[in-house]
Amino acid sequence: MNKRIIKIAIVGPESTGKSTISAQLAAFYQTVWVPEFARDYCSNLTEECTWQDEINMFYGQLKLEEQFLPLANKLLICDTTFITIKIWSDYTFGNSPQEVLDELPKHPYDLYLLMDIDLPWQEDPLRDFPHMREHFLSIWHAELKALGSNYQLISGSDEMRFKNACRAIDEFLKSQIL
Numbered sequence: 001m002n003k004r005i006i007k008i009a010i011v012g013p014e015s016t017g018k019s020t021i022s023a024q025l026a027a028f029y030q031t032v033w034v035p036e037f038a039r040d041y042c043s044n045l046t047e048e049c050t051w052q053d054e055i056n057m058f059y060g061q062l063k064l065e066e067q068f069l070p071l072a073n074k075l076l077i078c079d080t081t082f083i084t085i086k087i088w089s090d091y092t093f094g095n096s097p098q099e100v101l102d103e104l105p106k107h108p109y110d111l112y113l114l115m116d117i118d119l120p121w122q123e124d125p126l127r128d129f130p131h132m133r134e135h136f137l138s139i140w141h142a143e144l145k146a147l148g149s150n151y152q153l154i155s156g157s158d159e160m161r162f163k164n165a166c167r168a169i170d171e172f173l174k175s176q177i178l
Contacts, residue, residue: 005069006176007108008169009078011144011151012115013136017161021115021154022079024162025169033077034068037061038084051089055097058085062107075169081109083147087139104147111172112151113165114140119157 008025010018019036026033037060042049061082069076082100089096117133144151152168154161 003074005072005076006074006110006173007076007078009081009109009112010115010165011080011083011112012140013117013133015119015133016115016117017119018115019079021113021162021165022077025165026077028162028166029073029075029077029169031073031075031077032068032071033079034061034065036080036084037064038080049088049092051093051097054085054089054093055099058082058097058100058103061085062103078109081112082107083140083143087136087143091139108147108149110150111169112144112149113154113168114144114151115161116153116155118155119161 010022010025012018019039022033022035038057041053041057041060045053061080065076065078083104085100086096086104089100114137117137150172154165154168156164
């Protein structure tokens with residue numbers, strides 16, 4: 001019998017605690033979380049990211065989700081999604097790979113938790129835009145709305161952020177039972 005896995009996407013601009021909260025939520029809900037494929041991929045690049053790199057990251061993220069899905073316990077927590085590829089490609093190259101555009105409406109998540117920019121910026125060699133967080137947060141809102149996504153903005157620091165994320169997930173889960 002196939003069990004229904006609820007997919008929770010943790011998304012947002014750079015340095016908003018996506019990986020930290022993904023790990024916390026997976027531990028709390030006793031399930032697995034899908035890491036961000038692009039992080040490892042980009043850390044191994046020796047030159048600027050190319051159009052082909054964006055396509056590779058898209059397929060890599062999809063493959064990681066497929067690998068983790070059978071390991072999930074009712075929930076699959078995804079540290080970002082390939083919507084990030086669209087956002088970065090649009091910003092960097094002026095448009096997005098067609099593969100990404102074609103797949104976006106076919107690959108929904110049950111709930112998106114959009115991480116707010118209220119955490120302090122953390123330096124990281126893979127982060128590029130400390131002064132554009134508001135811009136990218138507005139882009140995330142627009143992208144999620146364009147997809148008709150069920151999403152909630154998650155604010156607060158440390159423990160409050162985690163509690164707000166749990167509250168959003170719990171409310172969503174209760175709505176699925178009714």
